[in-house]
Amino acid sequence: MFKTEGNRLIREYDSEKVWIEPWGSDSLRVRATFLTTMEEKDWALLPVEDNEATLEIKEDQASITNGKIRAIMTAAGKITFYNQNGDLLLEEYVRNRKNVKDFCSALKIDAREFKANLGGDFQLTQHFESNPEERLYGMGQYQQPYLNLKNCTLELAQRNSQASVPFTLSSLGYGFLWNNPAIGQVTFGKNITEWTAKSTKQLDYWITAGDSPAEIEESYAKVTGTVPMMPEYGMGFWQCKLRYQTQEELLEVAREYKRRELPIDVIVIDYFHWPTQGDFRFDPEYWPDPEGMIDELEQMGIKLMVSIWPTIDKKSENYQEMLQKGYLTRTEKGIRITHDFLGNTVYFDSTNPGAREFVWEKAKKNYYDKGVRIFWLDEAEPEYNVYDFENYRYHLGSNAQVGNIYPMMFSKAFYDGMTEEGQENVVNLVRCAWAGSQRYGALVWSGDIDSSFESLKNQFTIGLNMGLAGIPWWTTDIGGFHGGDPNDEDFRECMIRWFQYGAFCPVFRLHGDREPHSEPLGASGGGMCPSGADNEVWSYGEEAYQIFKKYMQMRERLRPYIRRIMEEAHEKGTPLMRPLFYDFSHDLETWKIEDAYMFGPDLLVAPVMNQGQRSRTVYLPSGCKWTNAHTGTVHEGGTYVECDAPLDTIPLFLIEGADLSIQER
DSSP: OEEEETTEEEEEETTEEEEEEEOSTTEEEEEEESSSSOOOOOTTOOOOOOOOOEEEEOSSEEEEEETTEEEEEETTOOEEEEETTOOEEEEBOOBOGGGTTTOOOSSOBOSEEEEEOTTSSEEEEEEEEOOTTOOEEEEEEOSSSOSSOTTOEEEESOBTTBEEEEEEEETTTEEEEEOOOSSEEEEEOSSEEEEEEEEESEEEEEEEEOSSHHHHHHHHHHHHOOOOOOOGGGGSEEEOOTTOOSHHHHHHHHHHHHHTTOOOOEEEEOSOOSSSTTSOSOOTTTOSOHHHHHHHHHHTTOEEEEEEOOEEETTSTTHHHHHHTTOBOEESSSOSOSBOTTSOEEEBOTTSHHHHHHHHHHHHHHTGGGTOOEEEEOSOSOOOSSOOGGGEEETTEEHHHHGGGHHHHHHHHHHHHHHHTTOOSOOEEESOOOTTGGGGTEEEEOOSOBSSHHHHHHHHHHHHHHHHTTOOOEEOOBTOSBOOOTTOHHHHHHHHHHHHHHTTSSSEEEOOBOSSOBOOSOSSGGGSSOBOOOOSTTTTOHHHHHHHHHHHHHHHHTHHHHHHHHHHHHHHOOOSEEOHHHHOTTOGGGGGOOSOEEETTTEEEOOOOSTTOOEEEEEEOSSSEEEETTTOOEEESSEEEEEEOOTTOOOEEEETTOOOOOSOO
8 A cells, every 4th residue: 555666655545646755845745646657747846856754654654754844644545744843734634434543424525536527537626624723825816805815715727817826825834835737726715625626637736844934935936946036127117008109109208207317127018019919020110110219228228128919810920830830729619719809819829839939939030139138928827708718728738737837838938038048037027927937037917907996905915925926026007907097186096005005016117008098090000909098107297296206216225125135036935025924923913914014024014005094003013123214213013003194105114223225315
């Protein structure tokens, strides 16, 4: 029943094979299958050197210990995990008579439930016992206001504004990665935890134990990768809107920033600057001299970022070749159209190495060789017109079985191409991610979200959970994407509060589809798409402009600090923005705080997220003193303080001993 192969513990019973082996320090990887052989795909995980592990086999159970984590598997197949102190971390849920020594039940529920799909492979459900007092964080990006995900049900699928990154950090002292790219669901119930995959060949998860959230995050980063070092231009202000329609319009905006002596590092060309989707090149009618444009921007100290869509129009000059070579996503039923925005299009198959190379070569010829060094990888989920996940098929398999890996492979296509060209410190903006995307330079933003205070509250929790899921480079469309009239006083207030918050996000980026829209410039190519209203910092009135300028200058003064925390993200996987408990886990009160965060180790940020609010309560963690960055008032830690928050002020507190240039000196 039990045997060992090197450091791997194996249990074989009937048709099931279970492997448990060390995978990184203080960590174990668990795989199981009912097929004849175990697949060796690592998915999100990186190969690791063999760890020294202690294996022990007895008559009624076997165990494996790797540093601070120990797994015990009974003869009946139940697995339980403990830390180095013998504390229970996670326990499989079994309700079956054959497991008499553990729990006798007539329910006939096994921990690992493989139900055969007609035609092959399995629907998988993994059951774990639930601790009702446990708090769970991470899992990526879900448009909801809950930081603690306990008692939540989450779809394991990618959608516009939703990014499933299936790693969770537990208050009990473990981290858990569902290392399976299948479409599915997780329920963190009060009575049970259940992970499901609609179609899969095997179970695969990774678990680590640690004495602090930071230790757990760093172990996770070691086995899935860290972000590159953020280049200098990534630390400042990025200007974007939907959409600059011509080369001259974009250049005039850049010139105006320079005339006003405003700091700006990146400006962006959004979608439909191309003749046809899938051509991967500028439309010469509206962008006649890309090299000259890029040269002028470079002379102003501004980098250009260009939008790339993975959609291939059936009228594109590349469609027939990509179809012939098998580089396009397939549909199981119906007409082969997967997206129909301003054209009948099919997504390219990012899981196909040949397709990735093909798309990169087109982008290299038409953008990179002209001087573009940052790409905006939009529609990266991909955003099907209908999310019938089971109706699409990729090179690696059905979408139902591997679909969640699509955005990571999209990022990989451009990361591989850019690094092969010798570029270091690659960063590309992308609208979705999966576990491991960070190692391909993925800067994730939260998609096409609503322009409202309610939406701002959602982004607050999303940014923190994305960081804990291993994606430290994250940002939002400041002000939201959908709607918002720059002349509306209520929206101006929302915009100001969002801008203040955005100054203390990993990337500080202004974008949105503002009202009212302008008319298209033409009936074809890059002229056929309309544009939103003005979305520059001077577009919202003088009061807002002065506040925006204040925070742009504050962000500039913080560059040395931002550079330091970017280095920590690169070297250790440390989230730049994180809940208070990340740095102060000893203070139990910090685990309850869901309206403030740490931006790096020295700066506590308490955003204002309600219309009309002009003051708020802030909890300051215990063990040190805190200084109000605006007033200089010093407060004892372990206390709640009331602080003013007029429209031009976001509450900020410096930890004792910090020396940051918040105010102009």
